[in-house]
């Protein structure tokens with residue numbers, strides 16, 4: 001017999017980009033309670049090294065686990081690239097990342113021509129997308145990966161459709177357009193907000209892929225398999241925790257989420273680390289026995 005599991009799904013990102021994933025999860029699983037953590041005090045992760053991102057991601061996910069979530073979604077490509085395997089080892093609940101869903105969606109797009117990937121420096125240098133695409137049958141020459149570090153601040157400043165964003169597209173994407181890229185993976189959870197700018201620059205011959213919808217589908221499937229769906233027919237509750245409340249939070253948050261964000265709590269870094277400690281220490285103890 002199916003028993004409704006009302007525990008929330010935990011979702012985290014380095015900042016607010018993961019709200020594009022939260023939005024897709026809420027659309028696919030409207031009855032689920034969702035709790036979001038954005039590490040706005042330490043964003044960006046995309047310019048930081050592997051060890052640092054892994055340590056941050058461990059605290060972020062530990063904080064959510066301490067809130068009693070039934071699943072953790074890593075709604076950040078950089079954290080998925082550097083920390084997913086570690087989080088799966090140390091967390092007592094299923095953990096989903098955004099890279100594999102993005103790879104699957106790109107391989108299924110059916111377009112001709114090379115596959116492009118754009119993301120933060122960390123994501124691109126981790127090679128996770130490139131490895132995933134090659135495991136799916138592509139050869140290295142068919143994959144063009146580009147770091148696009150200016151895209152994140154352009155989105156945060158709301159400069160969609162602005163000439164500066166057009167210039168950044170030209171700077172980063174010209175080699176991909178010239179190579180005739182047929183499928184372009186938006187390998188950063190901020191980039192779906194630049195779909196119009198990127199799509200206009202690349203032209204109609206390029207399919208843009210973002211992992212949010214594929215991830216939401218994978219989450220629904222996994223919860224179903226594990227008998228963890230809330231299954232309550234009603235509207236789930238959305239709760240937000242941020243390690244800092246940015247000056248333009250209301251404006252930026254609404255842009256990502258597609259609606260006004262309420263129920264926001266600020267959580268200090270010390271408090272956040274302490275909250276997840278017990279769960280992570282228990283997992284570490286289990287691992288070392």
Ligand code: DGL
Nearest residue numbers: 017044045046077078189
């Ligand atoms: N949202 C993050 C990602 O998907 C990018 C922002 C950052 O650099 O922290 O990688």
